[in-house]
Amino acid sequence: MMGGTDEIGDARAVRAKYYEMHPLVALLTFPQDASRCAKRSGRCRKQHFREGGDHVERALPGADKDEVASLRHYTLAKQEVAASVRAAKQLFQAQGEREAAEHCQALLVQLAEDRFNLAVVGQFKRGKSTLMNAVLGRDLLPTGLLPLTSAITTLCYGPRERVVLHRKGWAWEQEVPLAQLAAYITELGNPGNEKGLVEARVELPLPFLRRGLHFIDTPGIGSARHENTATTYAFLPQMAAVIFVTSVEAPLSEAEEGFLVDIRGQVRQLFVVVNKMDVLGDTDRDDVFDYIHTHVEQLLGTGDAHLYPLSARDGLIAKLNHDDAGIHRSGLAPLEQALTTFLAEEQGRTFLVSILDRALRLVVSADLTLATAPADGDIEPLGSALELQRTMESLRASLLAGAPLSAVRNAAEPTAADPxxxxxxxxxxxxxxxxxxxxxxxxxxxxxxxxxxxxxxxxxxxxxxxxxxxxxxxxxxxxxxxxxxxxxxxxxxxxxxxxxxxxxxxxxxxxxxxxxxxxxxxxxxxxxxxxxxxxxxxxxxxxxCRLVRETAAEQVEQLLAHLVTEEGRADYASSAGFCLPHLQATLAHLEHSVDGTIEHRAVAEFLLREQVQRLEDLADDLRSYSLKRDALRRGLLNQEEADAWRRALVQVVGERAARGGAMIADQGTV
Structure with a gap:
């Protein structure tokens, strides 16, 4: 029995190690099974993930197959989106729209990186950084009374903890210890952003970041420093999803209202967090929350906005103390569950739609009607901008309709090809x-x-x-x-x-x-x-091969028309002549001709006589080459002897580059 218990323990350890090495599998598989657990906190998920608990064990059979299919469908859909963006880039390049082409290139980079930007935005002092710390379960990002700098702080996956700084005017990125982060992203450590920080990238070995998620802290809008608001607005086109943080202290300022109106048509997924609920009593808390809820729905033009009332500070304290009851009281758990479900089930779809939205805006705003002139005939390689727009809109509609990603690009029914x-x-x-x-x-x-x-x-x-x-x-x-x-x-x-x-x-x-x-x-x-x-x-x-055959047939016709003349025979006599395969093809053509029989027989006799003479001369050159090499007299070799070996191969089988697979086709047509 002890052995059996050990084996079970070993199996769970193996599973835990597998999911640790493949966090994407765990992220996609586990949340769908997590409904069986009464504990919906991140700590519970993390515990089961590490220990190979019941959730993972029940989801394990068939998880690999489902995961492979899911990733395959996502990859196909992403490739279709990439093809549309690439076509837009080519269209812009052809029209000399350099800036638009560069924007398309940036979208291709984002697709290649699978970078999903989940940005936390809001007014100064709403608790954005505290909320991010609470979600992470670590007191990582600096918080305080003074505003942060006008730079972006990005949390993303990395094999080890480190901070990489992108500074204005620096050709190379700078790496600093995590302990020095505050010296660059706070007003106290970097007043007025005198250090020229553009972005601080914090790399952490956290599984939930591994699927290309970039968890981003933006400068507060509406602060005294206008550059903070400008930085956040400039980053808006790169946001795939947004966590908007307001608070009950001064609900929905003018700056916040304006920002909500501005982002409602640009961001595919919006989570609205009402922070600092702990500072109000029960009665005031409900009244203030209802006011914010109603006003947000009016601003967004929807009647079903989902808001998350919570206390980020209490949630962080509870996380640090491993206090499940405190996490529940803080209101953090529902937001975490919504984020988990979204990242597991909708991140890919939202990411692709956000890319298409940005590409579509470029195509529509460019107001282009046609691509470059057709490369050949009347077929346009890139098609028109209108056709490209329709393709993008069709893709977008499929994604927004909630269709399976496998249906976005139906590889089983390829589009008819134009012969x-x-x-x-x-x-x-x-x-x-x-x-x-x-x-x-x-x-x-x-x-x-x-x-x-x-x-x-x-x-x-x-x-x-x-x-x-x-x-x-x-x-x-x-x-x-x-x-x-x-x-x-x-x-x-x-x-x-x-x-x-x-x-x-x-x-x-x-x-x-x-x-x-x-x-x-x-x-x-x-x-x-x-x-x-x-x-x-x-x-x-x-x-x-078809090209080779048609070229040969055309050349035979033209050369025979030339060979019936004295000038043509003189030209042929001074050339290298046909290889044997093409001599056979030429003679076969002559034999099947119904006109000029006597003249054609004369041409055939001429060609055969010339070929015999060439082969005899070639044999002499081959033997002379070998003799002079044996005698160590390379200096005596003439050009005819030096390349005789190659001409011999060409005579027997023809040029390799010219013949290819057509050599095994009907010898009478090559």
């Missing part, structure tokens, strides 16, 4: 080779003229396609519908594309493949190898 995009990319690749025409045979190149044209076409194709694939969502959809490129051309594309470009371009393809494979799971009892093979790109479906 013209691939056609235009191929046409753009063929243009340089088409313009060269029969001049390929005139050029004194040391390779097959058709291979040279194919290489030129592939370079032009990849040069424009890798950029478009990285920046154009319509091109990405078309690429996903085509299942990408064949293996050989995939790696040729990789040599020209950047890691970020590949990431942007291939994400829709990988998601599409994941959806298709998930459908095969339903048919796993049947034969699935053939359907799986259909998901893989090959020479028949690869756009680059």
């Amino acid at each position: 013209r995009i691939i056609d235009q990319a191929i046409a753009a690749g063929r243009s340089p080779a088409r313009e060269a025409g029969g001049r390929q045979a005139k050029a004194h190149t040391r390779t097959c003229p058709i291979c040279a044209a194919q290489g030129q076409a592939l370079f032009a194709f990849f040069a424009q396609w890798q950029y478009r694939l990285a920046t154009d969502t319509t091109a990405q959809r078309a690429f996903a519908a085509e299942r990408g490129l064949c293996p050989v051309h995939t790696w040729q594309y990789q040599e020209m594309a950047s890691p970020q470009g590949i990431s942007d371009g291939y994400a829709p393809l990988i998601e599409t493949l994941a959806v298709e494979l998930s459908r095969l799971l339903e048919r796993v009892v049947e034969r699935v190898a053939a359907p799986l093979a259909a998901l893989l790109a090959d020479a028949a479906t690869c756009a680059a």
Whole structure:
């Protein structure tokens, strides 16, 4: 029995360690199960979290699966929001709207960091810092009679406790001990912000901060220092959610009323705290609270505002003394529970909506109608600002409607791709080779003229396609519908594309493949190898292979038209000639021609005779190369002998860069 007890203890220790290492799992899993506990305080949650208690134990089976699904849905929704912001940034860049593009870049940074700004705002001396200390359960932020500086103080996650200062004019951030925080963020330690503090970032190893939450203390509005109010208002666009703190001492001043009106249309989530309830008697307390409640609802234009009456000071004292009854009396517990539920269930949704709101304001205020001129044909890579606005509004509506995050971006039903995009990319690749025409045979190149044209076409194709694939969502959809490129051309594309470009371009393809494979799971009892093979790109479906084939066919036509003339044969005789695969393709074309039979036979005889002579000369060059190397007489090598080894490979199989996966296609068409 003792062994069994030890095993149970070990299991709980393992669970506790797991949740300590994965606080996001604990944060999302535990609050949904916490309703079973009569104790709703942060201390109770922390105790069960650390000890692997009943809450965690009951939620553990299936928690991993649910958590993976939840994070996956959030990631998909976030990527869709990021795509819209990125499109807006490109639109602004194309229109020369530099400031708007920089704002979009800042939004992308916030998305990448998953930074959720929960700001505590209010008038000077309402108890904002005390409330934050009470929520943290630590006397961390300085409080006092004098106002704080005009700088922002941010609490965020870090592996160790430290303070990082961002100071005006400093290229590098400054790290100071936590004990010196007051010397920078209080008027006493930093009068008039003479130290030029912009932001003090306090990093703490607290689990509830680990999910990208930035708990922010703002300068008090309405104080004698106007820069404090200005700083708070300037930070307003970056606030995803707000805890607005007023108090019963002088309820709702003019500055507070104005601030509530200003933020009601900009902040998605608002918690209104009525602090210092402990200074009033029971009768006065109810009257004052009712007055504040009614007035707040009028200012916000709502009839269901939820206010939290409490005493932050009493809550902090109770937290420091581990007094559960005192926490309950202080009124802190309902606010903490609301914050916990919000952070676990609505933080991601609110965060994404706040990003969309800011991006939409940029798009609407810019009053743009069209993006840059289309890159190819009549398809606009970025689309119009109006289309982008509609996309953003649709995303926003889905999020606000409370739809599951998985429904925000329905990867199972990808948007229909426009096949013209691939056609235009191929046409753009063929243009340089088409313009060269029969001049390929005139050029004194040391390779097959058709291979040279194919290489030129592939370079032009990849040069424009890798950029478009990285920046154009319509091109990405078309690429996903085509299942990408064949293996050989995939790696040729990789040599020209950047890691970020590949990431942007291939994400829709990988998601599409994941959806298709998930459908095969339903048919796993049947034969699935053939359907799986259909998901893989090959020479028949690869756009680059198609370009290679079409370029070769076009070049064969042009070169044959040139070879029927004496000038054309003279040009060919002075060139490197065809490689054997392209000689075969040219002769096959001649055999299938119905006109000029005698003339075409003469061309075929000429080509074969030239090829025999070239191969004999090439064999001589190969043997001469080996002999002179064996004799240690490299200085005797001429150019023909020095590159004979490479010309031999080209003769047999063609240029590697020019042929790719098309080499295994119908030899009569390459």
